[in-house]
Amino acid sequence: MALGFWSLDHTPKATAVVQECGRTLTYQELARKSDAIADAFGAHGKKTLGFVFCRNSAECLAAYLGALRSGHVACLFDSELQPELLAHLLELYEPDWLFAPEEKVVPGYIETSSACGFLYRRNAAPCDLPLAAELALLLTTSGSTGSPKLVRLTLQNLNANAQAIVSYLKITQEDRGLASLPMSYSYGLSVLNSHLLAGASLLMTNGGFLQRGYWDFVAAHRPTSLAGVPYHYEVMLRMRMLERELPGLQTLTQAGGRLSTDRVSQLEELSFRRGWRFFVMYGQTEATARMAYVPSERLRDKLGSIGTVIPGGQLSLDEQTGELLYAGPNVMLGYAQNRSDLGKSDELKGHLRTGDVARRDEEGYYFITGRLKRFLKVYGKRFSLDEMEEVISRHGCSPVACFGTDDHVRVAIEQTENEGIVLEVLQSLLQIHPNAFRVVKLDSLPRFPNSKIDYPSLARLEVP
Numbered sequence: 001m002a003l004g005f006w007s008l009d010h011t012p013k014a015t016a017v018v019q020e021c022g023r024t025l026t027y028q029e030l031a032r033k034s035d036a037i038a039d040a041f042g043a044h045g046k047k048t049l050g051f052v053f054c055r056n057s058a059e060c061l062a063a064y065l066g067a068l069r070s071g072h073v074a075c076l077f078d079s080e081l082q083p084e085l086l087a088h089l090l091e092l093y094e095p096d097w098l099f100a101p102e103e104k105v106v107p108g109y110i111e112t113s114s115a116c117g118f119l120y121r122r123n124a125a126p127c128d129l130p131l132a133a134e135l136a137l138l139l140t141t142s143g144s145t146g147s148p149k150l151v152r153l154t155l156q157n158l159n160a161n162a163q164a165i166v167s168y169l170k171i172t173q174e175d176r177g178l179a180s181l182p183m184s185y186s187y188g189l190s191v192l193n194s195h196l197l198a199g200a201s202l203l204m205t206n207g208g209f210l211q212r213g214y215w216d217f218v219a220a221h222r223p224t225s226l227a228g229v230p231y232h233y234e235v236m237l238r239m240r241m242l243e244r245e246l247p248g249l250q251t252l253t254q255a256g257g258r259l260s261t262d263r264v265s266q267l268e269e270l271s272f273r274r275g276w277r278f279f280v281m282y283g284q285t286e287a288t289a290r291m292a293y294v295p296s297e298r299l300r301d302k303l304g305s306i307g308t309v310i311p312g313g314q315l316s317l318d319e320q321t322g323e324l325l326y327a328g329p330n331v332m333l334g335y336a337q338n339r340s341d342l343g344k345s346d347e348l349k350g351h352l353r354t355g356d357v358a359r360r361d362e363e364g365y366y367f368i369t370g371r372l373k374r375f376l377k378v379y380g381k382r383f384s385l386d387e388m389e390e391v392i393s394r395h396g397c398s399p400v401a402c403f404g405t406d407d408h409v410r411v412a413i414e415q416t417e418n419e420g421i422v423l424e425v426l427q428s429l430l431q432i433h434p435n436a437f438r439v440v441k442l443d444s445l446p447r448f449p450n451s452k453i454d455y456p457s458l459a460r461l462e463v464p
Contacts, residue, residue, distance in 0.1 A: 004159040006068040008034070010199035014173065017058045018203045018221055020213075025058050027199070030065070033058065033116055038066035040113045041097055042121070047131045048072050048096040049342065051089070053079040054184040055101045056204040059117040061183065061192065063099040068155065073131055073342070075138035075150065076184040078449050092148050092338045094127040130343040138336065139186055139285050151186075151285045152333040152342070158193055160329035161288040164310040165194040168293055169225075169251065169279065173199035176248070178223035180205050180214070185450040187255050190289035191227050209236065215244070222248030229256030230263070231451040234398060237266055249274075255281040255290070257452055258368065258386065260393040261303045268299045282306035282368070286352055288330040291315070292366060305365045306358075315366060317358060323372060324358040327351045357384075377406045378436050385409075391429060397421040401445050403458045409437040412458055416441055 003009050008016070012028035019025075025033065037059075041048060050067060052074050054060045060079075067074035075093070077086075079101055090108065098109055098120040109120035137158060138150040165171070177195040179202045181188030195202050203221045207214035209232060226249060228236070233254055236242050252271060259267075264280060271278040278299060283290040292315060294307035309315045313328030327350055334347035357370045370384030377383075385402040392400045392411065397418035404410040409432060411422050422439050426432045440461065446454040 004068070004155055005162050005193050005197035006034075006065050006155075008065070008196065010173065014199060015201045016196070017061065018176075018201060019058055020205050020207065020217060022220075023058075030058070030062060031069075033062040034066040034069055036066075037063050037099070037116050037119070038070035038072070040115075040119050041066075041070070041072060042112070043070075043072065043096070046126075047133075049075065049093065049127075049131060049339075050097040050099060051075050051077060051093075051095045053077055053081065053098070053100040053104070054182065055079045056179055056183055056188075056206045057101050058204065059101055060099070061202075061204070063117060064183070065196075068136060068158075073135050073138065076189070077140070078182055078184045080449070089148060093342075094122070094129075094339050096122050096126055127339055129339050132333070132343055132345060134346070135333065135342060138342075139189070140184070141285055141335075148337050150336045152336050152344070153288055154333060157288045157330050157332060159197070160312060161190060161290055161310075162193040162197040164312050164330070165190060165290055166198050167311045168295075169194070169253070171195060171198040171200055171225075175200040175224045176203055176221065177201070177225045178203050178205070178218065178227065180207070180209070181227055181229070182449060186285040186289045187227065187229070187283070187450070190283075209241065215241075218246065224248055225251040225253065227253045227255075229451045230254065230259040231399070231447065233259060233263060233267060237263060242267075242270060246274075250276060252276055252278045253281055254279070255283055256450060258390065260390065260398060262394060263398075264299065264303055268296075271296070280305075280307065282366075284352070284354060286332045286354075287313075287326055287328065288332070290330075291326045291328070291354075294365070298365075302365050305361075305367050307366065308364055315360075317360060318353075321372065322357045322359070322369070324354045324356045324366065324368070325351070326354060376404060376409060378409060378432055379407060383409070383430070383432075388426075388430065392422055392425050395421055395425050395429075397425075399445055399453075401453045401455065401458055403455055404437075407436055410440055410458070410461075411437060412440040412442055412445055412461075414442060414444055 008027050008031040010027045013026050015024050016027045016030040017025040052063050100118045110123045112121045113119040134154045136155045137153040205217050267278050277296040280294045282292040292307040316325045331350045331352045356368050358366045358368050370386045374385045388402045401412040419439050446457040
């Protein structure tokens with residue numbers, strides 16, 4: 001394998017990280033910090049498992065890279081993980097060490113170092129269950145926070161996906177990537193990995209794009225690229241945030257779910273006017289982030305598409321079900337639900353069933369039409385909830401979330417004035433009988449930390 005992004009083998013004095021406070025780290029300094037944290041693991045040649053509680057900081061980045069560089073297994077979680085969820089995960093996985101950017105009190109663990117963040121060792125005999133030789137990283141599945149179901153990834157998975165992203169986005173050492181998505185989220189992590197592979201600079205911030213400090217940081221350090229999920233772009237377009245002066249910006253990327261075609265069109269037109277490139281991308285944590293992308297120059301004539309396959313991968317369709325299938329070196333080893341699963345070998349052999357239903361056009365571009373499990377039957381007719389959301393959004397109601405059970409469709413909206421649009425679309429266009437649906441008005445749609453809609457929480461709402 002070619003040198004991985006974790007090798008940090010670039011010009012030693014080149015800037016690797018710019019932090020919110022304005023402090024910088026060169027590639028040489030980042031490597032030293034990563035190795036110092038890895039030394040503090042104190043494993044003495046044994047492969048260990050650790051939990052890294054992440055903020056977008058140089059310390060958390062160094063802990064992640066330190067684990068990769070020294071052959072340990074890191075599992076990334078948001079630093080704000082709820083205590084009861086953490087307790088459950090500790091019981092299931094018995095990590096040997098914990099790393100946090102701020103001090104924590106974790107029963108069963110004692111603090112051993114606080115030079116670069118806070119490192120805690122397990123105050124018990126080490127778990128004797130083996131860790132697979134190729135296992136390098138564990139991530140939560142998209143949208144989950146504290147779920148015991150983790151994705152098992154290798155160094156090859158991580159590097160192959162970083163190489164593909166560098167290739168199609170044409171990232172170079174001159175780039176300055178804005179790292180504002182959570183690094184515990186596969187999309188946010190892919191921004192870090194790909195820029196480190198290219199020898200570029202990372203502008204790391206925990207500020208939200210609705211905060212003035214975020215845009216002050218952007219103005220001060222002039223990122224060349226900005227990454228966001230649909231929710232981010234919805235709000236930025238609505239509040240005209242992308243109309244401000246953004247010197248240096250060259251590339252916008254979007255992943256993390258479906259962005260309405262109207263919004264894609266707006267962003268494509270805005271990007272064309274301002275000389276930016278805008279990429280719509282598709283991926284899953286199970287494929288280490290990315291599987292497909294739409295080249296910026298094809299967005300206009302491929303509206304609604306997730307694009308064509310990334311370099312090194314293959315896409316196809318299941319002839320019976322229409323499910324989108326992916327094959328490539330970035331496909332995970334498999335899932336884990338407890339510590340014993342971490343000793344398993346490669347269960348998928350580079351082949352992933354995405355769970356998405358799709359169609360392919362004559363040029364090999366793919367269009368998602370729904371989820372295998374996101375269908376309801378309404379009075380005998382089968383409806384895709386994803387298509388339903390797309391149609392409602394296209395007619396002017398966004399954000400919107402559809403859920404429910406057979407014969408009982410529920411549509412959640414945030415803006416009361418949009419109820420009429422929903423009623424019109426459901427009755428006139430989709431021809432769903434009024435008795436089969438209810439419109440639910442919420443102050444805000446529930447979302448996971450990665451800004452994806454929290455459908456399980458919606459399903460638990462008591463709706464008549």
